[in-house]
Amino acid sequence: xxxxxxxxxxxxxxxHASSKPTDLYIVDQTLARxxxxxxxxxxxxxxxxxxxxxxxxxxxTHIGGGKVNLARLLWPDRKARSSDEKPxxxxxxxxxxxxxxxxxxxLQMGYTTCFEPAMxxxxxxxxxxxxxxxxxxxxxxxxxxxxxRMLLNMIAQRSGQDAINDYVAWMVASSAAMAIKVxxxxxxxxxxxNQRQLNVDEAHPELPVTPRDIxxxxxxxxxxxxxxxxLHVHCSNLGTxxxxxxxxxxxxxxxxxxxxxxxAQYHCYGNxxxxxxxxxxxxxxxxxxxxSHLSIDxxxxxxxxxxxxSADTMHQFANRKLASPRKQIFQDLECQAGCGLLPFRxxxxxxxxxxxxxxxxxxxxxxxxxxxxxxxxxxPNGGPFTGxxxxxxxxxxxxxxxxxxxxxxxxxxxxxxxxSLKREYRLDExxxxxxxxxxxxxxxxxRGNLNPGSLADVVVYRNxxxxxxxxxxxxxxxxxxxxxxxxxVFLEDCNKTVLVSDFxxxxxxxxxxxxxxxxxxxxxxxxxxxxxxxxxxxxxxDEGLSVEHAHWHD
Amino acid sequence: MNEPNxxxxxxSFCSLLCELTPEVSCSKRIASLSQVSRRHGSLxxxxxxxxxxxxxxxxxxxxxxxxxxxxxxxxxxxxxDSTRSAVELAQRCSAVIDPWxxxxxxxxxxxxxxxxxxxxxxxxxRDRSDLWIVIGQDRMLDHTPLLPQAIQRGEIVPLLLLGKWxxxxxxxxxxxxxxALCIDAHLEDLPRCLSQATRLGADHCDSQLGRWILQSxxxxxxxxxxxxxxxxxxxxxxxxxxWILRQNQTHRIATLSWGGxxxxxxxxxxxxxxxxxxxxxxxxxxxxxxxxxxAQSWCDRRPNATSDPSRPLVVWVDDSIEPVPEEFLRVExxxxxxxxxxxxxxxxxxxxxxxxIAGVSSAMKAFRGDQTILANIQPASNQNLPKxxxxxxxxxxxxxxx
Numbered sequence: 001x002x003x004x005x006x007x008x009x010x011x012x013x014x015x016h017a018s019s020k021p022t023d024l025y026i027v028d029q030t031l032a033r034x035x036x037x038x039x040x041x042x043x044x045x046x047x048x049x050x051x052x053x054x055x056x057x058x059x060x061t062h063i064g065g066g067k068v069n070l071a072r073l074l075w076p077d078r079k080a081r082s083s084d085e086k087p088x089x090x091x092x093x094x095x096x097x098x099x100x101x102x103x104x105x106x107l108q109m110g111y112t113t114c115f116e117p118a119m120x121x122x123x124x125x126x127x128x129x130x131x132x133x134x135x136x137x138x139x140x141x142x143x144x145x146x147x148x149r150m151l152l153n154m155i156a157q158r159s160g161q162d163a164i165n166d167y168v169a170w171m172v173a174s175s176a177a178m179a180i181k182v183x184x185x186x187x188x189x190x191x192x193x194n195q196r197q198l199n200v201d202e203a204h205p206e207l208p209v210t211p212r213d214i215x216x217x218x219x220x221x222x223x224x225x226x227x228x229x230x231l232h233v234h235c236s237n238l239g240t241x242x243x244x245x246x247x248x249x250x251x252x253x254x255x256x257x258x259x260x261x262x263x264a265q266y267h268c269y270g271n272x273x274x275x276x277x278x279x280x281x282x283x284x285x286x287x288x289x290x291x292s293h294l295s296i297d298x299x300x301x302x303x304x305x306x307x308x309x310s311a312d313t314m315h316q317f318a319n320r321k322l323a324s325p326r327k328q329i330f331q332d333l334e335c336q337a338g339c340g341l342l343p344f345r346x347x348x349x350x351x352x353x354x355x356x357x358x359x360x361x362x363x364x365x366x367x368x369x370x371x372x373x374x375x376x377x378x379x380p381n382g383g384p385f386t387g388x389x390x391x392x393x394x395x396x397x398x399x400x401x402x403x404x405x406x407x408x409x410x411x412x413x414x415x416x417x418x419x420s421l422k423r424e425y426r427l428d429e430x431x432x433x434x435x436x437x438x439x440x441x442x443x444x445x446x447r448g449n450l451n452p453g454s455l456a457d458v459v460v461y462r463n464x465x466x467x468x469x470x471x472x473x474x475x476x477x478x479x480x481x482x483x484x485x486x487x488x489v490f491l492e493d494c495n496k497t498v499l500v501s502d503f504x505x506x507x508x509x510x511x512x513x514x515x516x517x518x519x520x521x522x523x524x525x526x527x528x529x530x531x532x533x534x535x536x537x538x539x540x541x542d543e544g545l546s547v548e549h550a551h552w553h554d
Numbered sequence: 555m556n557e558p559n560x561x562x563x564x565x566s567f568c569s570l571l572c573e574l575t576p577e578v579s580c581s582k583r584i585a586s587l588s589q590v591s592r593r594h595g596s597l598x599x600x601x602x603x604x605x606x607x608x609x610x611x612x613x614x615x616x617x618x619x620x621x622x623x624x625x626x627x628x629x630x631x632x633x634x635d636s637t638r639s640a641v642e643l644a645q646r647c648s649a650v651i652d653p654w655x656x657x658x659x660x661x662x663x664x665x666x667x668x669x670x671x672x673x674x675x676x677x678x679x680r681d682r683s684d685l686w687i688v689i690g691q692d693r694m695l696d697h698t699p700l701l702p703q704a705i706q707r708g709e710i711v712p713l714l715l716l717g718k719w720x721x722x723x724x725x726x727x728x729x730x731x732x733x734a735l736c737i738d739a740h741l742e743d744l745p746r747c748l749s750q751a752t753r754l755g756a757d758h759c760d761s762q763l764g765r766w767i768l769q770s771x772x773x774x775x776x777x778x779x780x781x782x783x784x785x786x787x788x789x790x791x792x793x794x795x796x797w798i799l800r801q802n803q804t805h806r807i808a809t810l811s812w813g814g815x816x817x818x819x820x821x822x823x824x825x826x827x828x829x830x831x832x833x834x835x836x837x838x839x840x841x842x843x844x845x846x847x848x849a850q851s852w853c854d855r856r857p858n859a860t861s862d863p864s865r866p867l868v869v870w871v872d873d874s875i876e877p878v879p880e881e882f883l884r885v886e887x888x889x890x891x892x893x894x895x896x897x898x899x900x901x902x903x904x905x906x907x908x909x910x911i912a913g914v915s916s917a918m919k920a921f922r923g924d925q926t927i928l929a930n931i932q933p934a935s936n937q938n939l940p941k942x943x944x945x946x947x948x949x950x951x952x953x954x955x956x
Contacts, residue, residue, distance in 0.1 A: 064825075066926065072824050076667050076842060098828035098840075122677065126928040129634065129919065130825045149681070192682060192772065194806050317802065327670040328799070332808055334677040334926055341670075526677045527704060528573055531562050532929060539930060542917075 055112030228443025263299025316340025566913025
């Protein structure tokens with residue numbers, strides 16, 4: 001038994017609010033508040049004036065899969081990283097860095113668990129393998145449904161919810177996913193038929209199906225299958241002025257079922273004001289505040305160069321002329337979805353970009369419960385994830401926030417309500433939005449908190465009035481009980497875990513692919529058997545990964 | 555549960571990665587398997603000798619790597635597994651890494667990096683296309699003989715063959731169920747011709763080719779960069795991509811650029827390092843220079859190791875069943891070859907670490923030619939082949955000591 005004692009620390013995990021110094025023990029891979037007096041302490045650290053949090057959890061970050069790798073490929077003119085002993089302290093080499101750099105950079109901020117939110121079933125193996133090659137992080141992914149032609153046909157043919165549940169169960173199980181994500185329900189497929197927009201109650205050009213039908217079917221499947229994470233929704237009309245109407249219609253379509261709205265900042269726009277583009281963040285925030293079954297991640301915009309990538313080809317193609325530099329990649333993929341990539345530069349002096357920045361912050365500041373609003377930039381879409389410490393400072397420091405606001409386009413300063421929002425996040429609220437909340441939303445009881453028995457993913461930060469400094473350079477990071485980073489120096493790699501859903505019926509779910517009628521339909525649709533792309537759990541063992549299941553506790 | 559349906563047996567002899575069924579009969583697979591059996595058979599007969607000397611060979615290889623200060627890792631990588639281990643070895647040795655046959659793939663990547671494009675995966679194109687435009691020549695079918703069957707969805711669909719196609723190739727497309735029409739065309743000019751044919755739009759179009767394209771609801775332009783005989787593939791692809799992107803402003807059309815198994819290297823290397831290949835590691839950090847770190851150029855600059863103070867060394871990693879290329883054999887630099895075929899006329903400094911065939915005698919993960927599906931390929935079940943280490947096993951052995 002290996003025991004590490006962290007003495008005189010301030011525990012901040014969104015549950016325990018005491019500011020009194022206390023001791024925290026790491027016993028092998030788990031946490032304890034005390035150990036028997038005779039226990040031998042192997043490592044003992046006095047950490048007065050330090051804050052201890054659980055490892056950070058990023059609920060929505062594009063870190064593995066076809067479009068992520070295309071984004072790496074699209075950016076060859078990157079800066080060479082300096083080759084001194086701490087190269088990760090230099091600038092990020094590219095908006096979408098390699099798997100090696102991704103793992104290093106996340107750990108260096110104290111993040112230990114990340115989720116790729118857009119795995120195509122056809123491409124799930126690649127997503128998992130890339131994430132396996134991302135050191136230090138435990139990972140999982142959400143399978144993209146809602147534009148897969150098999151599902152659309154089932155809904156169109158009124159096959160019934162039971163049949164849809166069976167199919168969804170198969171897709172989640174065979175792609176080893178944590179959850180279901182829907183991207184512009186039906187819109188990606190409609191674009192393949194040359195339709196350029198699809199509203200919530202508009203019919204698909206070829207099938208008697210509307211986005212409302214798709215959303216309802218998938219939200220019902222997620223709930224009836226008992227998936228830990230609710231339907232993860234990228235709404236219709238991303239980035240379009242006036243899209244608050246379709247966003248609220250999307251929430252209505254779910255009819256009170258659990259839902260997670262992703263990169264919500266891009267979905268709460270009005271079409272008023274001097275440029276026909278305005279903030280409707282307060283409407284969405286009010287809705288979140290009054291609906292306990294609703295959570296969001298923000299998708300905050302941070303100024304600078306990035307690459308936007310999305311399965312939403314319909315809207316990425318519509319935005320192609322905004323690419324900077326001027327190049328773009330689009331793909332229609334395997335009767336399941338698509339992808340679009342555009343390099344993009346968010347600029348402080350540009351009205352729309354400035355207002356997007358303010359809208360994201362408005363959402364953070366208006367939503368009262370920090371366990372239901374999660375800190376993301378929708379990496380890399382709003383900006384690279386390495387901007388999180390800066391974003392935390394924006395939330396914790398009103399004056400700092402205003403110092404940037406004052407540099408924005410004059411019309412943003414005239415129209416935005418941001419100056420009136422004086423709220424400054426506390427440390428426990430930051431812990432709630434970056435640890436506890438995401439863990440709860442994903443059904444990961446042993447992560448995101450410092451309860452006795454929880455996994456010993458522990459981050460020690462030096463208390464600092466500058467939150468950006470504090471959150472960009474933890475003093476120590478422990479992964480599964482072992483110290484892997486100390487004062488910026490990586491000590492060792494750690495065993496990695498893949499996180500997958502646990503709805504009671506994985507074996508039953510996989511039976512779907514063996515039923516002759518299903519196998520024949522699949523073969524006819526794709527030209528190969530259902531088992532070509534299905535992931536066998538043994539593959540994870542072959543890759544040296546352990547598997548952890550998420551549970552839904554209402 | 556019908557267990558035999560799990561883990562389909564997958565053919566690894568071309569980038570279609572077909573699932574094997576009684577109906578799938580492929581001349582390339584039959585010829586390749588016979589070749590593999592012969593090779594493995596001869597390896598098997600001398601297995602004891604190889605095994606006995608393998609450890610000594612590994613020790614020599616480890617010493618050579620330890621002494622070298624200028625290392626190139628090259629070869630024919632066809633799977634994630636070999637690429638991963640080779641990249642790790644390159645990082646440890648501060649080596650240059652680039653596949654031997656990377657020119658065509660790098661041209662395609664260069665075009666993508668410059669212009670982007672609009673592409674479609676095989677399954678989508680098969681399901682959605684109501685017009686196929688296939689650009690190329692017979693070599694496309696030499697590489698992937700079952701491609702016509704793979705893109706056919708079971709109904710008659712029009713298909714235009716543009717380029718240089720023999721009667722026998724045209725028949726292959728027709729026999730697969732396409733209404734194939736061949737238009738003999740100069741490949742170099744095709745992107746410009748397509749652009750010309752569609753420039754006036756659907757209402758005023760003055761060419762039959764243009765009308766076909768503009769009246770289709772979803773056209774797919776299929777080509778294979780590695781088999782295209784055009785002078786500058788990257789510029790050719792730039793022009794085609796620009797035309798495709800313009801067309802999509804009003805109607806739907808996409809390219810299906812078919813890559814070989816070597817694309818697996820470029821994909822894997824990209825996620826591991828951020829670059830598709832042609833990199834050199836310096837203190838574990840990759841530096842990308844497509845001109846300078848090309849494997850064949852590295853060899854050209856080092857014609858003779860005896861006069862080279864930098865103690866050069868080439869590590870050849872080969873997942874394929876092709877003979878080692880003559881140009882590589884002519885390089886007078888010590889070589890460590892991890893392959894199923896020994897180096898012809900080796901020098902005293904050369905080392906051979908005999909490996910099996912990925913996908914046949916050992917498991918591998920490889921991308922289908924459209925780079926959408928990463929297949930998990932298990933060893934062939936009906937081949938009675940001796941167990942030999944895979945290239946990644948050998949590199950793992952070398953890494954233990956580096």
